[in-house]
Amino acid sequence: MESYLLASTATGRKRVIAELTRGRKFAQQLQALLRKSPETDVIDGSGMTSAQILVNKILDSYNRSLPNISTDEYDEVSEVLGVDSLCLDGHRRSEDSGESCKTSVRKDRRGCYKRRRTSETCIKETSTWIDDGHAWRKYGQKSILNSPHPRNYFRCTHKYDQGCPATKHVQKIQEDPPKFRTTYYDDHTCKNPYKSSQAIIMDPTAGDTSSKIIWSFESQIEPDYEPNDPVKQKNNEQVQDLPNIISGSSDYFISPCHLTTFDQTSCPVTAFSSGSDRGDVISSDVYSCTASTHSMDVDCMIVGLDDFLEYD
DNA sequence: TTCATTTGACCCTC
DNA sequence: GAGGGTCAAATGAA
Numbered sequence: 001m002e003s004y005l006l007a008s009t010a011t012g013r014k015r016v017i018a019e020l021t022r023g024r025k026f027a028q029q030l031q032a033l034l035r036k037s038p039e040t041d042v043i044d045g046s047g048m049t050s051a052q053i054l055v056n057k058i059l060d061s062y063n064r065s066l067p068n069i070s071t072d073e074y075d076e077v078s079e080v081l082g083v084d085s086l087c088l089d090g091h092r093r094s095e096d097s098g099e100s101c102k103t104s105v106r107k108d109r110r111g112c113y114k115r116r117r118t119s120e121t122c123i124k125e126t127s128t129w130i131d132d133g134h135a136w137r138k139y140g141q142k143s144i145l146n147s148p149h150p151r152n153y154f155r156c157t158h159k160y161d162q163g164c165p166a167t168k169h170v171q172k173i174q175e176d177p178p179k180f181r182t183t184y185y186d187d188h189t190c191k192n193p194y195k196s197s198q199a200i201i202m203d204p205t206a207g208d209t210s211s212k213i214i215w216s217f218e219s220q221i222e223p224d225y226e227p228n229d230p231v232k233q234k235n236n237e238q239v240q241d242l243p244n245i246i247s248g249s250s251d252y253f254i255s256p257c258h259l260t261t262f263d264q265t266s267c268p269v270t271a272f273s274s275g276s277d278r279g280d281v282i283s284s285d286v287y288s289c290t291a292s293t294h295s296m297d298v299d300c301m302i303v304g305l306d307d308f309l310e311y312d
Numbered sequence: 313t314t315c316a317t318t319t320g321a322c323c324c325t326c
Numbered sequence: 327g328a329g330g331g332t333c334a335a336a337t338g339a340a
Contacts, residue, residue: 138317140332153331157316169331 030054122184127177134188136168147171158190165189 033051140153149172156164165186173181 137315139334141318142330145329151330155332
């Protein structure tokens with residue numbers, strides 16, 4: 001992510017930083033605005049609400065920034081966003097056409113993919129495995145040095161059909177009580193087709209119900225899921241059993257990463273009030289995001305904002 | 313039959 | 327060369 005900021009010239013870099021800083025400022029204003037009651041939002045002469053005006057400013061900020069990124073870096077942006085995946089052809093070949101080129105696949109894999117640089121967008125530690133609302137497909141498992149538990153590798157199910165670059169690593173870091181560390185890489189660009197149970201997360205800073213955030217969940221298997229483990233099964237059921245608190249509303253998903261973007265510092269996210277079993281499960285999670293992902297964070301906010309604007 | 317998971321091999325970065 | 331991330335054939339489940 002930080003590579004986005006590495007414009008080819010010092011002047012260009014300054015310009016990018018200035019624009020992104022500007023965007024962040026607008027995003028913060030928007031954040032404050034959204035905490036207010038929507039009724040207080042001012043409508044200007046053009047008929048736009050102040051929130052919409054801020055959205056336009058943020059988008060404008062990014063539109064000004066992107067041309068300042070050099071071609072190589074723009075390619076990198078595209079790569080991260082899944083616009084032009086660097087080796088989709090390479091690994092799709094085997095999945096699409098089966099054994100047609102088995103013998104050459106091994107050789108062709110040389111240089112087929114780039115190893116990911118350290119660019120995690122979100123780290124989450126949970127006492128239980130909770131679902132984050134996206135469909136993940138496990139593509140690997142690896143024992144890690146000095147770690148008694150293997151690390152599990154997941155990619156978005158829609159990696160190939162929608163080019164979604166999102167991946168995550170899940171590793172059990174503590175046995176008793178069980179603790180899992182989930183590291184998210186890249187954001188989802190897919191349109192998540194899963195609509196399952198939803199939850200409402202109350203903004204802890206707000207006293208009224210005007211600042212509800214819907215948090216969607218989907219069932220998912222624990223990284224080292226054991227079908228015969230009743231405890232783990234129960235945890236999965238807890239997530240699945242979340243009720244549709246708001247029905248009939250457009251289903252919009254805010255991932256744990258997105259939630260943290262509303263507060264740009266690491267902070268625990270509290271879901272539901274105390275006394276709720278389900279809430280206990282969710283509120284035990286701790287999220288943290290890398291400080292270098294502000295621009296992506298703002299982007300996430302924009303995505304969420306569109307939904308906010310549509311949700312009336 | 314289709315799709316997800318497992319697992320060993322390959323490849324990249326440090 | 328070690329360690330870690332990804333690929334893809336094999337296998338299993340629905």
